Amino acid sequence: MVDRNPWLSFFSHAVLILGVALVAFPLYLALVASTHTSTEIVQAPMPLLPGTHMWENYKEALLGSGKLGSNTNVVHMMWVSFVVAMIITVGKIAISLLSAFAIVYFRFPFKMVCFWAIFLTLMLPVEVRILPTYKVVAELGLLNSYAGLSLPLIASATATFLFRQFFLTVPDELVEAARIDGAGAMRFFKDILVPLSKTSIAALFVIQFIYGWNQYLWPLLMTTSEDMYPVVVGIKRMVAGGGEAAIDWNIVMATAILAMLPPTLVVMLMQKWFVKGLVDTEK
Amino acid sequence: MEKRVLFRSKWLPWVLIAPQLLIIGIFFFWPAAQAVLQSFQMEDAFGMSTEWVGLDNFRTLFADPTYLDSFYRTAIFSVLVAGIGIASSLALAIFADRIVRFAMVYKTLLIIPYAVAPVIAGVLWIFMFSPSIGVVAYFLDKLGYTWNHLMNENQAMALIVLASVWKQISYNFLFFLAGLQSIPKALIEAASIDGAGPWRRFWNIQLPLLSPTTFFLLVINIVYAFFDTFGIIDAATHGGPGQSTSILVYKVYLDGFKALDLGGSAAQSVILMCIVVVLTVIQFRYVEKKVQY
Numbered sequence: 159m160v161d162r163n164p165w166l167s168f169f170s171h172a173v174l175i176l177g178v179a180l181v182a183f184p185l186y187l188a189l190v191a192s193t194h195t196s197t198e199i200v201q202a203p204m205p206l207l208p209g210t211h212m213w214e215n216y217k218e219a220l221l222g223s224g225k226l227g228s229n230t231n232v233v234h235m236m237w238v239s240f241v242v243a244m245i246i247t248v249g250k251i252a253i254s255l256l257s258a259f260a261i262v263y264f265r266f267p268f269k270m271v272c273f274w275a276i277f278l279t280l281m282l283p284v285e286v287r288i289l290p291t292y293k294v295v296a297e298l299g300l301l302n303s304y305a306g307l308s309l310p311l312i313a314s315a316t317a318t319f320l321f322r323q324f325f326l327t328v329p330d331e332l333v334e335a336a337r338i339d340g341a342g343a344m345r346f347f348k349d350i351l352v353p354l355s356k357t358s359i360a361a362l363f364v365i366q367f368i369y370g371w372n373q374y375l376w377p378l379l380m381t382t383s384e385d386m387y388p389v390v391v392g393i394k395r396m397v398a399g400g401g402e403a404a405i406d407w408n409i410v411m412a413t414a415i416l417a418m419l420p421p422t423l424v425v426m427l428m429q430k431w432f433v434k435g436l437v438d439t440e441k
Numbered sequence: 442m443e444k445r446v447l448f449r450s451k452w453l454p455w456v457l458i459a460p461q462l463l464i465i466g467i468f469f470f471w472p473a474a475q476a477v478l479q480s481f482q483m484e485d486a487f488g489m490s491t492e493w494v495g496l497d498n499f500r501t502l503f504a505d506p507t508y509l510d511s512f513y514r515t516a517i518f519s520v521l522v523a524g525i526g527i528a529s530s531l532a533l534a535i536f537a538d539r540i541v542r543f544a545m546v547y548k549t550l551l552i553i554p555y556a557v558a559p560v561i562a563g564v565l566w567i568f569m570f571s572p573s574i575g576v577v578a579y580f581l582d583k584l585g586y587t588w589n590h591l592m593n594e595n596q597a598m599a600l601i602v603l604a605s606v607w608k609q610i611s612y613n614f615l616f617f618l619a620g621l622q623s624i625p626k627a628l629i630e631a632a633s634i635d636g637a638g639p640w641r642r643f644w645n646i647q648l649p650l651l652s653p654t655t656f657f658l659l660v661i662n663i664v665y666a667f668f669d670t671f672g673i674i675d676a677a678t679h680g681g682p683g684q685s686t687s688i689l690v691y692k693v694y695l696d697g698f699k700a701l702d703l704g705g706s707a708a709q710s711v712i713l714m715c716i717v718v719v720l721t722v723i724q725f726r727y728v729e730k731k732v733q734y
Contacts, residue, residue, distance in 0.1 A: 163639070166639060170539045173532065173533070174547045177529075177551065181607065182553070183569075184568075185553065187569060191568070202573075253460040260454040260455075260457035263448050264450065265447050266451075266454045282714055283669075283717075285669075285693075286476075287469075287473050289693075290471075309468055312468075315465070318461065343450065343453060344453075371558070374559065374675070375672065390558045390561065390672075393564055394675070397567070411568070414561050417561060426549060426553075429548075429549065
């Protein structure tokens with residue numbers, strides 16, 4: 159910093175502490191609520207310090223006892239979320255690496271048409287075309303399947319553009335050297351380009367995993383069978399029925415904490431790549 | 442956009458690009474084309490027959506006061522979300538940029554909402570603001586302010602705005618912080634030597650240099666408010682009371698899946714598509730050129 163003004167520095171910390179407190183408050187409250195019995199929570203005001211029923215609540219949430227109006231438990235729902243998030247993440251990264259490689263390193267007829275076709279998908283989130291997409295997936299017989307849950311969400315080009323940007327910065331000399339050494343296109347791709355893209359891949363992994371894990375509208379529409387619900391849809395179902403007082407908020411909050419855990423851990427552990435991925439994708 | 446050195450093959454590029462083209466063809470272009478087609482058709486309730494009706498669906502939409510209302514509410518909602526979100530995260534980023542100690546701790550805590558699913562954010566916020574059990578509603582009541590977003594339209598709107606801003610703060614914050622840290626230190630030091638205080642430096646140097654970031658975030662936040670808040674609204678208000686929080690994307694869902702008005706819903710989708718295309722074009726024209734003063 160240019161000037162060391164202790165008051166300004168103090169003030170900065172004060173603002174940030176206030177900001178963090180406001181941002182963290184809903185999360186703290188969820189955590190506290192997940193450690194009390196349901197009767198303790200519905201008393202106004204609910205306790206603001208952690209209680210002693212954490213273990214029972216999380217066990218109830220994880221394994222379920224049919225009390226929540228569904229027979230599936232959170233362990234199963236989290237498994238569905240995990241599989242879907244992984245298919246979306248790995249699938250998107252794989253097809254995007256290949257198509258970005260084709261676009262940057264080859265010249266072929268209709269290349270610009272392909273490029274713009276892919277580019278167009280950047281603009282329209284699945285929310286805009288839900289009904290017709292639903293019809294297409296239903297006609298293909300993919301309702302209630304992992305393919306149906308993930309493929310329509312892979313159909314967008316953010317990753318392709320990130321890789322394209324990155325490939326354009328790779329020096330041409332590397333290709334020349336590879337060719338002199340007798341390497342073909344795929345050899346160059348596998349042994350040089352993909353290893354060089356490691357950072358971009360890590361960054362995209364974080365962003366796509368969170369995107370896939372947090373999907374709500376699409377799974378809500380296309381899953382009718384309870385054992386295909388991702389955890390995010392499961393939570394909504396828990397609070398959907400009955401009046402607000404009748405909901406077992408302690409179990410709901412325990413489930414919410416469990417559902418937030420994987421994406422939060424991914425963001426915190428891979429913070430560096432996450433930030434890089436965000437800032438690079440958009441520029 | 443092309444490399445000087447290229448590989449030569451007639452079939453290999455097609456094989457490489459095929460998986461992506463196939464997936465976007467089936468799950469993007471096919472449904473998008475269907476949406477456009479459907480928006481010019483009327484289908485009876487049993488899906489037995491369709492009839493070409495031209496622009497009738499669009500005419501009906503724009504004659505429908507609830508749709509116009511939804512337009513108006515979406516506009517207010519997105520302006521509030523973008524405005525409050527950008528202003529508050531800019532403030533946080535400015536102060537985070539000033540300090541050295543604990544910077545990492547603040548940053549880590551501030552980015553957590555990014556990882557929270559919108560629908561879970563909605564659930565967390567109704568839990569705090571529930572008129573019967575919510576702890577914030579309780580304390581507001583003690584202060585003499587009655588909170589009931591199930592009855593009061595403005596409070597319902599305030600609730601989804603707050604929840605949406607909360608979820609988006611992390612994203613804005615990271616971009617502003619990255620933007621601030623990319624401003625050359627020499628510039629700030631020079632101004633400082635010339636006698637510019639912190640406020641002056643912020644106003645005359647940092648803020649103008651952040652204008653491309655701010656503009657970019659403005660577009661991103663509007664797109665976010667338009668589409669990614671579906672889960673928040675569905676969990677927190679169901680678009681109610683009445684239709685007071687039923688923004689455009691929520692109405693597409695309500696009319697299409699709940700009311701089964703396929704033509705009307707498709708027409709709404711087409712209008713939404715046009716809005717996004719316009720926003721994206723604006724973004725690329727300005728951001729790609731990196732507006733800078």
